[in-house]
Every structure is written in C-alpha cells, then in structure tokens.
Amino acid sequence: MTEFEIIARYFARRSRTAVLGVGDDCALVRARKGMVLALSTDMLLSGRHFLPDADPQQLGHKSLAVNLSDLAAMGAEPRWALLAIALPKADGKWIRAFARGFFRLARRFGTELIGGDTTKGPLTISITVIGELPQRLALRRDAACAGDDIWLSGATGEAALGLAHLRGRVRLGGAARKACLARLHEPEPRVKLGLALRGVARSAIDVSDGLLADLGHVAKASRVAAELRWEDIPRARPIASCPDEGLAKECLYAGGDDYELVFTAPRAARARVEAAGRKAGVRVTAIGAMVRGKPGVRVRDSLGRTVSIPRAGFDHFA
Amino acid sequence: MTEFEIIARYFARRSRTAVLGVGDDCALVRARKGMVLALSTDMLLSGRHFLPDADPQQLGHKSLAVNLSDLAAMGAEPRWALLAIALPKADGKWIRAFARGFFRLARRFGTELIGGDTTKGPLTISITVIGELPQRLALRRDAACAGDDIWLSGATGEAALGLAHLRGRVRLGGAARKACLARLHEPEPRVKLGLALRGVARSAIDVSDGLLADLGHVAKASRVAAELRWEDIPRARPIASCPDEGLAKECLYAGGDDYELVFTAPRAARARVEAAGRKAGVRVTAIGAMVRGKPGVRVRDSLGRTVSIPRAGFDHFA
Numbered sequence: 001m002t003e004f005e006i007i008a009r010y011f012a013r014r015s016r017t018a019v020l021g022v023g024d025d026c027a028l029v030r031a032r033k034g035m036v037l038a039l040s041t042d043m044l045l046s047g048r049h050f051l052p053d054a055d056p057q058q059l060g061h062k063s064l065a066v067n068l069s070d071l072a073a074m075g076a077e078p079r080w081a082l083l084a085i086a087l088p089k090a091d092g093k094w095i096r097a098f099a100r101g102f103f104r105l106a107r108r109f110g111t112e113l114i115g116g117d118t119t120k121g122p123l124t125i126s127i128t129v130i131g132e133l134p135q136r137l138a139l140r141r142d143a144a145c146a147g148d149d150i151w152l153s154g155a156t157g158e159a160a161l162g163l164a165h166l167r168g169r170v171r172l173g174g175a176a177r178k179a180c181l182a183r184l185h186e187p188e189p190r191v192k193l194g195l196a197l198r199g200v201a202r203s204a205i206d207v208s209d210g211l212l213a214d215l216g217h218v219a220k221a222s223r224v225a226a227e228l229r230w231e232d233i234p235r236a237r238p239i240a241s242c243p244d245e246g247l248a249k250e251c252l253y254a255g256g257d258d259y260e261l262v263f264t265a266p267r268a269a270r271a272r273v274e275a276a277g278r279k280a281g282v283r284v285t286a287i288g289a290m291v292r293g294k295p296g297v298r299v300r301d302s303l304g305r306t307v308s309i310p311r312a313g314f315d316h317f318a
Numbered sequence: 319m320t321e322f323e324i325i326a327r328y329f330a331r332r333s334r335t336a337v338l339g340v341g342d343d344c345a346l347v348r349a350r351k352g353m354v355l356a357l358s359t360d361m362l363l364s365g366r367h368f369l370p371d372a373d374p375q376q377l378g379h380k381s382l383a384v385n386l387s388d389l390a391a392m393g394a395e396p397r398w399a400l401l402a403i404a405l406p407k408a409d410g411k412w413i414r415a416f417a418r419g420f421f422r423l424a425r426r427f428g429t430e431l432i433g434g435d436t437t438k439g440p441l442t443i444s445i446t447v448i449g450e451l452p453q454r455l456a457l458r459r460d461a462a463c464a465g466d467d468i469w470l471s472g473a474t475g476e477a478a479l480g481l482a483h484l485r486g487r488v489r490l491g492g493a494a495r496k497a498c499l500a501r502l503h504e505p506e507p508r509v510k511l512g513l514a515l516r517g518v519a520r521s522a523i524d525v526s527d528g529l530l531a532d533l534g535h536v537a538k539a540s541r542v543a544a545e546l547r548w549e550d551i552p553r554a555r556p557i558a559s560c561p562d563e564g565l566a567k568e569c570l571y572a573g574g575d576d577y578e579l580v581f582t583a584p585r586a587a588r589a590r591v592e593a594a595g596r597k598a599g600v601r602v603t604a605i606g607a608m609v610r611g612k613p614g615v616r617v618r619d620s621l622g623r624t625v626s627i628p629r630a631g632f633d634h635f636a
Contacts, residue, residue: 019354019453020456020458023459023539024459024460024539025358025388025389025391025392025459025522025523025524026356026357026358026388026389026391026392026449027356027357027358028355028356028453028456029354029355029357030349030354030355030453031348031355036337036346036347036348037347037348037349038344038345038346039344039345039346039347039398039400039432039433039446039448040343040344040345040400040433041401041402041433041434041444042402043402043403043437043444045404045437045440045442047439048437048438048439049437070344071343071344073344074342074343074344076344080357082357082359082446083359084359084360084361084444085361086361114357115357115358115359116359117359117360117361117444119361119363119366119367120366121363121365121366121442122363122440124363124404124439124442124444126359126402126435126442126444128359128446130357133346135337135348138346140338140342141341141342141343142342204343205343221341
C-alpha cells in the first residue's frame with residue numbers, strides 16, 4: 001500500500017459541509033454566518049500518551065476525543081478535523097480499526113475529516129480540530145470572576161487510576177477496573193455540555209493535566225484564586241473505594257486524561273448550570289468558588305483547614 | 319523548564335489578527351469578508367524528513383515553509399499557524415533557534431502563531447496553517463483542462479541533489495553545494511506567486527514529492543494527460559552541470575522538496591502568467607501541455623519520442 005492508497009482506502013470520505021475536503025493541497029471551509037472558528041491541535045506519541053500496544057480502535061477514538069474536548073471547553077461546536085499520522089508500517093488491519101474508532105466518534109459529533117498527512121515513522125498522531133461558535137459566547141480561561149462558583153462535570157481520577165492499575169501501582173477489581181480503563185482509553189468529550197454552557201458559564205477548561213493544574217490555568221489567566229471544598233468534590237466509586245487513599249487523592253486532584261470540564265459561573269446562574277447538565281446528560285457539581293487573592297488553587301475542608309495535595313499536575317518536561 | 323515555560327518563553331506572541339491567540343483551549347479566528355479559509359497540515363519526523371542533527375533555525379524555517387507551500391499551491395494568503403512539537407528535551411538554545419527560523423519566515427508572510435501543543439518525545443513537528451482566499455479563485459487540482467499550458471516556477475531538482483550530496487551519492491563543488499543545500503534546508507514557499515496566479519492559472523500543486531508525481535496528481539484529479547517537453551524543462555546550474563547525468567535526471571523529475579509550483583493555465587493567459595511571475599519575482603516556464611487521454615504524465619523530446627524517467631516520485635510506504 002502506498003500512502004495515497006492508505007488515504008484513499010481508509011480516510012478519504014466525501015465532505016458534505018466543507019467547500020473542499022480531502023485530496024487537494026488544502027481543505028477549504030467557511031464558518032456559518034455570525035460564527036468564528038475555534039482551532040486546536042494535540043499531538044499523541046506512542047509510549048507517552050498511549051501504550052505501544054494500545055488497541056487501535058480505542059486509539060482512534062481517544063486521539064479525536066482529546067481534541068474535541070478542547071472545543072468543548074471553549075463552547076465550540078465541532079465541525080472538521082485534520083489528521084496527521086506517522087505509522088511504522090502500512091498495516092491495513094490496524095489502520096482500519098483506528099479509522100473505525102476515529103470515524104465513529106467523529107460521526108457522533110458531526111465532525112468531518114477534511115485533510116491530513118500520512119507518513120512513515122514511530123506511531124504519532126497529531127490532530128487539528130475546527131469548530132465554530134458565536135464570538136461573544138466563548139468560554140475563555142481569562143473570564144472567571146471572584147464570586148463565581150466553580151463547577152465540575154462528572155468526576156475526575158478514574159483515568160489516572162486506570163493507568164496506575166496498568167502500571168501495577170494498584171490492583172483494581174472487576175467493575176472498578178472496567179470503569180477506569182474505559183475512562184482512560186475511550187474518554188467522552190463533554191461537547192454537549194460545552195454547548196449547553198454557552199451564555200451560562202463564564203470560563204471553562206478541560207481536565208487533561210489534572211483538576212488542580214487545569215483550574216490553576218483558569219485562576220492565573222483570570223487573576224483570581226480558586227478555593228475548592230474538599231467534601232464537595234465528587235468521587236467516582238473506584239476512587240471512593242480505592243484501598244490506597246493517597247493514590248486515590250492524587251488521581252482525584254492531579255490525575256489527567258479524564259476530559260471533564262471544570263468551569264465557573266455566577267452564583268445567580270446555578271439553576272441554569274444544573275439545567276445545562278441535565279440537557280447534556282452529565283452530572284455537574286459545585287465544588288468551590290473563585291475568590292479575590294493571589295492566583296492559585298487551594299482545597300479546604302469543612303473546618304476551613306487547607307488540605308495538602310500530593311502532586312501538582314502533569315508536565316511533560318518535569 | 320516546564321512545557322508552559324517553553325511556550326511562554328519561546329512561542330507565545332500576542333496576535334493582532336486572531337480573535338484569540340495562544341493560551342486558551344482553542345484559538346479563535348474569523349475570515350475576512352467574502353473569504354473562505356484554507357487549511358493544511360504536515361508532519362515532519364527526525365530521520366525521515368530531516369537529519370537528526372539538522373540546524374534548528376533552518377528546521378524552524380523549513381517546517382513552516384512546507385506548510386506555507388500548500389497554501390501557495392491553493393492561491394491562499396497565509397494568516398495563522400498552529401505548531402505541535404515533540405522535543406527530546408527542554409534545550410533552550412535549540413528551541414530559541416528553532417523559534418527564530420520559524421518566526422522569521424512567519425513574519426515575512428504575515429503568519430501568526432496562534433496555538434499548538436508541546437510535548438516530550440522524539441523530535442517531531444506537526445504544523446497546521448490557515449490561509450484565506452475567495453472561493454472561486456482557488457487553484458484546485460481538479461481544474462486543469464486539455465489544452466492548458468503546464469508551467470513551472472523556478473526549477474526542480476536542486477533540493478534532491480543536495481540530499482544526494484549529503485548521502486555521498488555525488489560530490490558537489492562550492493557554489494553548487496551551497497545552492498543545493500540552501501534549497502534543501504531553507505526552501506522558499508511560492509506564496510506571492512500563488513497569490514498572483516489567482517484568476518490566471520486554473521490548477522496548481524506544489525512540488526514536494528517530485529515533478530512527475532505531483533503533476534500526476536493534477537492529471538488524475540482533472541482526468542487529463544500531461545505532456546512535458548524535455549527540452550523546455552528548466553535546469554538549474556547544479557543540475558545542468560552535474561557529472562552524474564542519471565542522478566541529475568532523477569532529481570529533476572522525481573526529486574521532492576523543492577516546493578516550486580507546477581500549474582496550468584489556458585494558452586490565452588500566457589502574458590498574464592508571465593506578468594504574475596514578474597510580480598512574484600520568480601521565473602515561470604511553460605514546460606508542456608495538458609492533453610486529452612488517460613491521466614498520467616509523459617515526457618517527450620523535440621522529435622516526439624518518449625523520454626524514460628528513472629523513478630516515479632516519493633512514497634513513504636514504497
């Protein structure tokens with residue numbers, strides 16, 4: 001198979017929404033009236049972002065999911081994607097499974113593949129997603145205000161706990177293992193929630209590096225402090241029942257890869273935030289508040305004492 | 319240095335043209351009135367697209383240049399770029415030089431870096447460029463017509479000859495070596511020519527895989543045959559004076575990496591094509607014609623005899 005055959009056989013699909021899709025020097029797109037385009041790119045490397053023997057269908061899903069999650073965190077509606085992929089060899093079975101995972105998720109969120117690049121090399125996946133939104137409704141990182149509630153979709157920690165299991169740091173039993181590995185390998189981008197939060201939330205970010213680290217980015221960009229309430233942070237069952245409490249705590253606060261949204265909204269918007277969660281089919285929980293002060297994130301228990309957290313978050317060069 | 323410090327120190331520049339640049343989950347952009355956006359992505363891997371010890375400033379230049387070349391081949395005006403990069407280590411000196419090469423070229427073509435992804439891993443660069451153009455003026459691959467002249471900007475082969483020199487297949491002397499290595503390491507994207515050809519040329523592609531291979535893509539997409547005139551194909555001095563004639567021929571017809579434009583235009587547009595070349599400051603040469611027939615590329619000499627060509631073009635999985 002040549003690279004052109006790989007593209008033609010597995011990746012070239014007719015686009016119904018682009019001006020011009022796969023097959024030319026560039027793809028051509030036009031935003032709908034009144035919309036700006038939102039662009040984001042993420043690169044995934046074998047051995048760093050996924051294990052070398054990762055299931056290709058799950059990998060196709062996850063590669064796109066982490067990108068769609070960035071659109072969700074902006075309140076953007078996914079529209080198109082570009083896929084640059086380096087493959088060690090032209091293995092039709094592997095590529096077909098990868099494409100299946102990719103396109104299944106793409107279809108669910110109305111995303112069309114309109115271009116890319118295929119080359120030979122150590123397995124590397126770099127996706128650029130393009131979404132759209134009305135400019136004034138963007139959920140920017142720098143828009144949180146002191147007094148805002150801090151909200152979290154779903155719960156954090158399961159993906160990191162699943163990874164800890166794979167690395168032998170903990171031994172999870174049946175249901176917990178299944179739940180955690182599903183979160184790790186096939187995360188669900190909170191696209192619907194991002195859309196439902198337009199005009200309701202003020203700022204948002206997706207939890208890819210860890211709850212505290214990512215909320216820290218919002219605090220820094222918005223020049224406010226974030227105070228989380230220890231008791232209010234939701235614990236998924238595998239986290240709540242984890243025999244290693246230290247590990248559970250680390251996963252909860254500093255575990256990446258869950259792709260939940262953490263966002264802020266004025267207190268007056270509480271009912272509307274809850275309605276957005278119901279509309280998107282995901283639980284949303286108020287876990288703290290933005291307050292005046294030095295940008296940063298603190299966790300306090302019900303007696304007002306600071307809770308210490310083991311690790312700050314993931315950094316590739318740490 | 320953390321990944322956030324790398325981004326802040328070397329890559330975060332304030333955008334004057336995007337709605338929102340580096341620093342959020344997504345960048346936000348808006349096309350100018352009447353324009354569609356052109357998107358293209360290319361991934362460059364160490365050891366495949368460049369040598370592991372490549373000069374970082376040249377690499378910064380080349381990584382962006384090959385992407386801008388795709389915009390040029392569409393007749394699009396460059397506007398923005400996203401840079402996903404995997405780095406083996408946080409080497410400030412290396413990154414600064416890479417950024418210098420990248421931003422120098424970006425500035426020359428009015429391109430702003432508005433987002434990206436930084437991670438640790440084997441040196442890999444994946445850039446997405448975003449340009450704009452009026453939809454009806456796009457230089458598409460499928461728009462060539464029988465009867466069109468085939469034109470080439472500059473001349474092909476020097477980049478491949480430079481690579482052959484580095485690999486020890488040929489030994490180039492002073493001036494030829496300098497010219498060929500400059501073409502290989504710091505190609506000049508034909509952006510101005512692409513813009514000048516709007517409304518003049520019918521179809522275009524950039525020569526990244528080899529003249530015959532890339533022209534073959536146009537022929538296939540447009541369902542016409544391409545006939546090149548052996549004597550009319552321009553030979554740069556290092557190609558014309560290469561002691562290994564077979565190698566020179568291979569480089570001329572099948573050498574990738576020159577990033578010249580090969581394009582077609584109606585015969586009636588000859589004067590306008592030449593004016594476009596003068597405006598863009600690059601020589602343009604009529605090298606053949608599109609004719610009815612089975613899609614493909616033939617080279618004929620002045621007596622009408624078919625000239626055989628050693629290699630078809632570059633394919634990553636061949």
